[in-house]
Amino acid sequence: MQTTKERTGKRLSIPRDKQGFLYVLPWLIGFLILQLYPFITSLYYSFCDYSILSEARFIGFDNYVKLFTRDREFWPAMFATLRFTAMTVPGKLILALIVALLMNQKIRGINLIRTIYYIPSLFGGSVAVCALWKLMFNDKGVINAFLQSLGIPTLSWLGSPDIAMTTICLMEIWQFGSSMILFLAALKNVPQHLYEAAEIDGAGKIRTFFHITIPQISPIILFNLLMQLIQALQNFTSAMVITRGGPVKSTYVLGLKLYMDGFSNYKMGYASATSWIIFTVILFATLLLMRSSSAWVHYDDNGGN
């Protein structure tokens, strides 16, 4: 009769230091097939004239040259993307932080309130929410009906090129729940003795917030900033479903241009070039942010140094 030790020894014939690979194998396979392979092939296709159903033909930098010099849609799409990012990222973070501060209070039913505020984020990027938004902000939608009932002049939320971008940004900002949860966790981790010391020293609420709370939660601010920046630069769903990039391309972000070039005009090589430009912008923005972080992010362990 085998002992438990013998059986265990037989089962674990893979060296212990290699067992980790076995555990991450499902992810590894997924990463290689679904991420790394498309990543590399898209780089190759970005240098090709590649239309759907035909063979890819290498053309060097032609796609990039055309995008930067001759494509009438590229620069407006780039500015629309940057505008979307500039509006949604600070908007979302500020709102998330304000709500997290409110949620950090010890009041009755706070858990229920937190859940309710988190719900919009569960629908993040969903087509259904975008369709709902489209109906609500329609000229004859519920928002204008509400404004009208208050005697406030109505707006063409989706029909005016000056306002349409703000409308889709509002939806993005409304989905602040995940950032809020992270802020809330960070706020709860701020040592109470710091506030007590500040109180004894006679510091006011605002001074305490800017000199204790903000530095203490700065690592989470950096994390949220990075995640939201990456998400905003890749935006697609709201621009596609709510406005289809209009009116007059005012919400035609790079993510949508990439989709239209690839799947409506069947120019996959050209769309791949756009995707690599988006990737480069994200990479550049991330590196810049990481580099700046040493100046404003406070780590308890001095950043591991």
Add this chain to the structure above:
Amino acid sequence: MTKTRIIALLLAAIMCIAMMPVSMAEEHEPVTIRFSWWGGDGRHAATLEVIEQFQELYPWITVQGEYGSSDGYHDKLATQLTSKTEPDIMQVDPETMPQFVKSGDSFVDLAAAGFDFSNFDMAAISASTITGCYDGVQLGVPTGIAGACMLVNADLAAEIGADFTKPYTWEDMITWGKAAREKGYYLLHANVSYLDNMLVNNYTKQISGTTLFDPATGELLATEENLTKTYSLIKDFFDNETIAPIATMVQYAGDSIQSDPDWIAGKYVCTLTYISTASVMIAANPDANYIVGELPVAEGALNNGWIVGCPQILAVSKNSKNVDAAIMFLNYFYNNEKAVSTLNTQRSVPPTAFAREIVSADGKMDPILAAAVDILNPYNGLANDPIGSTPRAKTIIENEIEELAYGLVSPADAAAIVIAEYQEMAQ
């Protein structure tokens, strides 16, 4: 004794032969085929019913329907064709199909595969790629007779004194539009893509006598001068409020045009739509009294522009592992009386005389659709060219319609931009 034995053996053999079809039927391997289409609720329900009928008749074949609206349908189909994961049977837009055919060898030669074309007027359907014929090979089967339809709210037209039953020009529409505004209506219900497909496409053919590009050589035929005239007409439509403001219409872009609350409330005199879409427009405001009007033609037109075409074609994938089952389904879909009666006019007026007779006898021939086909038949405009029909070419025209309507460019600027982009496409 021997004789009895021989008779017994013969009887047994006859019984065995008689049993063969049954046993063969039982031996069929289960087969599943996929069929994708776009459309409205009525079309979905009728198509699903035909699938059920077919499955009852051929229980070993399962047909999986993949259906939805037309939004993004061809984007998805293009991706499926690239990755060779397309459905066995596909509904395809006749103007999009040439790009799929040009780019690859994706579709089955239906005649060679055994589709029964005996109910079709082969001379008519083999004349053009629009009806699925490429280099003499029938790669698709038309689902109906289609084209433009001027759907008119007869009561409102009478109220403003507009007679759509006689020939009229685009300029007449502007005059009628002013009368409509005085009564609080808009004359024409159209979004940017309808303005492109109906107005730009046909008016340009009418004033130039040519398509945008040469269908054979791909050479650019459209001129800046003619396109300036076309964009000037569009500007006049907006300036005179013949159509609703652009800020309103961009909210009902593409195929969501019927959801405009003002159309539902009956505040438009007419809409230039497709025969296959007329029933969707009617369903959005069913209480109005509709007639089908003539189609507008420019004064001194070199070509009347409007054409009789087909709304969709059904094609079978060359990658299908069950081409025989797909062909059996198509034969049932087009040539079975019960199927034809069930489908009635859900994909426009049926493409064969056989089906039209059945649908008429059933009393299911929508009089509006029948009238639209009768009115369209005498028009003999130029068929659209393959380059001018691509999504990219349409987007270029539509971008400039939007910019013009928002006052960002003049008609001459819009025409110059389109020509510059088209010259690049032609290269």
